[in-house]
Amino acid sequence: xxxxxxxxxxxxxxxxxxxKEKLADAYKYYDSLKSAVMNADGNDTRDTSxxxxxxxEGATTLSKEEAGQLAQRxxxxxxxxxxxxxxxxxxxxxxxxxxxxxxxxxxxxxVPHATLSVDAKNGRK
Numbered sequence: 660x661x662x663x664x665x666x667x668x669x670x671x672x673x674x675x676x677x678x679k680e681k682l683a684d685a686y687k688y689y690d691s692l693k694s695a696v697m698n699a700d701g702n703d704t705r706d707t708s709x710x711x712x713x714x715x716e717g718a719t720t721l722s723k724e725e726a727g728q729l730a731q732r733x734x735x736x737x738x739x740x741x742x743x744x745x746x747x748x749x750x751x752x753x754x755x756x757x758x759x760x761x762x763x764x765x766x767x768x769x770v771p772h773a774t775l776s777v778d779a780k781n782g783r784k
Contacts, residue, residue, distance in 0.1 A: 666753045675747050678771045682740045692730035739772035755779050
């Protein structure tokens with residue numbers, strides 16, 4: 660029997676559902692981070708005290724910077740998930756970009772946007 664070169668349409672549909680669920684969660688988290696950066700909640704030192712407290716402002720700035728960095732990472736994750744959906748539509752999802760072999764389902768369930776098999780990823784180090 661020949662080795663499989665791609666996942667079946669049914670298997671791709673299963674991964675599509677998984678990725679869409681992860682994408683919805685990722686967007687919710689991204690929106691909450693974006694809200695923290697933009698101070699949409701209004702919980703800042705400006706609305707609690709007429710005298711600005713330097714330490715509170717510093718902590719607020721640091722929190723916004725951290726939220727901004729997390730938001731950037733989250734957007735990158737979202738972009739990877741969206742690229743995975745495109746690969747599903749092109750029927751190239753789950754194929755290692757270095758070896759050309761199928762990435763095991765277990766890896767794709769854990770990291771649905773993976774483009775490398777574990778062997779290929781470890782070989783890169």
